[in-house]
Amino acid sequence: MQRKEKHALFWGIGQLAVMSGSAVWLLGDFLLPIPWRFYFCGFSLAIGMAGYWAGTQFFIGKLRSMHMRLLIPGIISGGLIFSLLWNTNGSWLVPGSALGIGLMMFWAGLRLFAVEHRYRILGLTLMLRGGFNLIIAATFQTEVYVAWFIGSGCLKVLSMLGLVYAVQDEIQQRYARTIDSLSHGFLIRDRRGYVHVANERCARLLGFNTAQELIGLHVCDLLPHLTRDMADQYFRRFEAEGVQYPIADTAVMRLRNGNSLPVELLGSPYIERGRLYCLVQLLDISERKKKDDLLYQAARIDSITGFFNRYALTARLTQALEQAAADGRECAVLFIDLDKFKRVNDSFGHAAGDELLRTAANRLHGLLRPQDVLARFGGDEFIVVIPDLPPGSAAQMGVDCAVAIINAMRKGFELSYHTISASASVGIACYPNHGSDSETLIRNADIAMYEAKKAGRAEQRVFYDAMNAAAKDGLVIDGALRGAIEANEFHLVYQAITNAHTGKLTKVEALLRWHSSLLGPVPPDRFIPVAEDSGMIIELGTWVLEQACRQMGAWKQGTLDDVTISINVSAWQLADPGFVKLVSQALIRNDLAPHQLELELTERVLIEDAANVQAVLGQLRALGVGISLDDFGTGYSSLSYLTQFHLNTLKIDRAFVMDIEHSERSNNLVHAIIAMGHSLGLQLVAEGVETAGQAAILEKMGCHYLQGYHISRPIPPAELLRFADQRISMAPAPHGDFAI
């Protein structure tokens, strides 16, 4: 039983005791003879007073356990004292009882009146009732007694009403205190949208001063952007069947004061007297939203450059594509790769790499329109999305932007401690021609970027369908290449290079062949670029170097002791810090003189990392190994290479040799190359010699060596031995003719 309920019990007991004492007294001897009546009335009065006292103490919360322990002894001693008094003088009973109970009621009324505002009515009625009793006690007249009886009845009704008011008010206050103590906003609205209950927190959240200001307002008055329709619709959710409560929503509320408030709304139905209300809890989620926003930001922004990362890019690109589809517009996606970034990282450290990325990103950003999107896709890769382009213009816009990017990247980067020259390769894919979703467009732009890289870096390429097939082919080859060395799927064939004058076998070029267990024979033109892209060329090149040297070591025992073996070397191998050591170890292991090995490089290899290549070639030349420039004339053809690098052989590309008989231009060109080679003291090898006519012209022009199908196709070692035996009988090579 609650404290406030106990007071009613005690007051009830007190009232009952007083009424039964009065009844027993009035019924007189008929019910109980004297002196027992005195005893009864004495104890009734004692119980009545004790009941009112304890009830009042309970009501105001002042009853202690010690008081309860005194209650029974108090009743017993009071009852005995009153009984003795009445027995001494029976006429004291009525005024005495009225006095006793009157004093007690007056005291109770005073206590209640003084304690709290809401007990005042109750306190006043008790004081009046006590006062009546005191008057009765003072006058003891029958008329007064009747008036007391009527008045006391009325006062009892009044005190009941006062009690109801006090209890109601208390419940109300307790309820208000409870909801005000909630850390979140709370309101109850009716079906029409009017607020019935709200707490202070709710008022503050919504920009009001007190909760009272909210009561009676419509929810649309609280939130200016809320329409009646929206308010009605919200309420209807609580009438629907099978709904799980609370209904949770998050929203950004626009308040009357113009502020925005991110909130979580927890709505539950609430039925009072058969009417459905909606109880809404408002949770201010500003802090949570700030944290979420930070997390969201961290998840979308690249920490190094401060621009979007790949996740944000996908979302932005998807959005741009949807917009383009709706408006009939086009988009261009540019895949940008910084050439040689890895080398910056390896040589100058990651801090320099990061600075390069940041500077490059800012430079890219400076070239874009406000509506364009820039993202770091990963590593040294960036993506630019150019949205909202007129139909038919995306490819051209993409190319223009790519050219601007390539030029901007060429300018060199002044980093904190280093100045770095860099370049970018750009692949372009356009919506809708090259794909309609972000994944396809990014993939196709990436494929186009690879084509741009293959074309020699600092280039741009627009995607076309055949690139896709090539890329798929590349992926298949890449998969099949893994484990191919261990599976013994590679072998070398050897192509003879003969003295143009004597026909004697002078050099042999080792050429790699792959018979894949999955794909069958795969020509080097297909697998070498893939191996270069994946970096596997280092492993493959090492294998080729070892095999070729071993073969040369074996041949050395026989007739081919003065032949030079040449192998193709890629840029990756030269960049490998252990390459020179690898070469010298292969020579030692197979007992070869360094001049018996020649390394063939393409012009592209020379420019990849000129300073490093120059240093490595210097070391190789110091070792005594020959360096040959392959495919001369097809690539960058800067004559400065011929003096800058430590070369000793120039291989004239097949493309010029092919037309030498019929094209004056090719003829003149080959003539000029040979003359230049002579003047620089280089050995000259003509590649792709397919006819006797070509061989004759080249010999006449002064070309030192010939290589091509006219002399021999690339053949296995045993066949090459036979070929060598045939040529052995020929005149010795007039080395003096072109001694280096």
Ligand SMILES: Nc1nc2c(ncn2[C@@H]2O[C@H](COP(=O)(O)O[C@H]3[C@@H](O)[C@H](n4cnc5c(=O)[nH]c(N)nc54)O[C@@H]3COP(=O)(O)O)[C@@H](O)[C@H]2O)c(=O)[nH]1
């Ligand atoms: N990094 C490495 N690259 C290698 C290696 N082995 C080969 N390669 C490179 O692959 C490309 C294709 O080589 P391949 O198919 O072996 O073709 C060579 C010859 O067969 C071909 N050739 C020679 N004579 C003629 C001819 O008269 N006509 C004609 N149509 N083709 C001919 O030329 C290729 C040799 O070229 P080159 O290397 O430039 O001397 C090729 O680029 C190889 O370099 C390897 O181990 N590592």
